[in-house]
Amino acid sequence: MFIALQNSTETIVSGFDVLGSAPQPSRGDSFRCVLCDGEVAFRNGEDRFDFFTHVEFEDQCFERPGNSHLHQTACEAAVMEFCSKLGCDRNSVDVEKRVTNRQTWTTADVRILEPEPIVIEVYYRCRHCSLRRKLETLLNNGYAVYVICIQGAEYKPTHTPEDFNSSLRKIGPVEAGTYRPDVNELSVGSRITSELVDLDSDSVKDGEYDYILKG
Structure with missing residues (x-):
């Protein structure tokens, strides 16, 4: 950890x-x-x-099969940032929790319930991010959402922060946060709410296939 x-x-x-x-x-x-x-x-x-x-058992609470060590680190850095600097209650933190909305569901990387329900989604090596579907499910369940992506060409993220911002601008005036492992620096980006974004905008439906929003 x-x-x-x-x-x-x-x-x-x-x-x-x-x-x-x-x-x-x-x-x-x-x-x-x-x-x-x-x-x-x-x-x-x-x-x-x-x-x-x-000390007493081998299982590491933050570790999940299929997640890279750097993805896990970014999640932990986000927990520290939100709890230590932004006033979130660390007793209400959990990770990899399933959120269901009608017939759709998604798994939240980090979920914090107090003082308000938020979800932090971290992206690193995922090609088809399905961000529109994730946002729809999370926002319809009353969560505000933060999107954080790994920054640094040396870590070979599938999509750059600029890629994420280009996609996010199609749905509203929001941008992704970043995590820079080389200097252990995290920015939280925009607090994404249903009031800020239009997930059914024409820019989402039309144009070239968007690997970040769709999938």
Whole structure:
């Protein structure tokens, strides 16, 4: 895992925060999982973003089969940003939750229920993003949505932030956020609501096939 709850401060920290402290980490410092509250140990793993692991069991709460490690890291960085800086309640955070609307459904990468229901969708290596369908399902269930994509040619994301913004502009005055792994920098982008976007606009129906909105 990339983030954990630091017991001495009751704040969410990243592994980079712990590495930057002196000493590293402080003697007697302890950490627990943001999702399950279980004890986690700090370690500097082989992967650049691998810092915390559960003590009593092997299963990692943020890990999901099929998701890349960088996708997971971006999700964790988003949880830290929204809870530490934007006032979201970390006790209402869950990941990979199914959201159903009539006969359609989607899986939310990160869902936060308090103080208002939001979903954070992270895109990295997905070619057909089905973003219109995702937005329709999530917005109709009362969620505001943030879209975050990996930035940096060296990480070879399938679609660039510019690609996402070009597609999003077809449905409204909104833009994607970005996560830059090289400097661990995350921008949240627009808060997408049903009032801001028109998912049935002519620009969505007409023109060339849009791999981000459709699929």
